[in-house]
Amino acid sequence: MMNNKRKESFSSRVYAVVRTxxxxxxxxxxxxxxxxxxxxxARAVGNILNKNYDSGIPCHRVVRxxxxxxxxxxxxxxxQEILKNExxxx
DNA sequence: CATTTGACGCCAA
DNA sequence: TTTGGCGCCAAAT
Numbered sequence: 001m002m003n004n005k006r007k008e009s010f011s012s013r014v015y016a017v018v019r020t021x022x023x024x025x026x027x028x029x030x031x032x033x034x035x036x037x038x039x040x041x042a043r044a045v046g047n048i049l050n051k052n053y054d055s056g057i058p059c060h061r062v063v064r065x066x067x068x069x070x071x072x073x074x075x076x077x078x079x080q081e082i083l084k085n086e087x088x089x090x
Numbered sequence: 091c092a093t094t095t096g097a098c099g100c101c102a103a
Numbered sequence: 104t105t106t107g108g109c110g111c112c113a114a115a116t
Contacts, residue, residue, distance in 0.1 A: 010113065029098055044112040046097040064098065071097030
């Protein structure tokens with residue numbers, strides 16, 4: 001059926017979106033927020049990921065719209081290393 | 091329940 | 104170009 005109205009909170013939707021990010025690809029917090037349903041919740045997205053570092057969720061593939069890596073629970077440097085390791089040329 | 095924080099984004103100076 | 108400030112949202116305290 002199509003009763004699946006997804007009553008999950010914004011955070012759950014964010015996780016789902018981030019999880020869809022393919023290897024070697026990066027999405028900005030604003031993009032994720034938009035896909036999650038709130039085009040201006042970029043801040044909220046960062047906040048959610050920050051307090052919920054989940055394995056399986058490539059939160060390291062989420063960067064700022066400026067192209068900066070932003071932050072990471074393990075260290076921004078670590079995040080950049082992972083992205084390069086994944087195949088992110090720039 | 092109200093207030094503060096925070097891995098952001100965009101505009102103005 | 105860089106810095107500062109404002110706006111917006113959700114979770115934590």
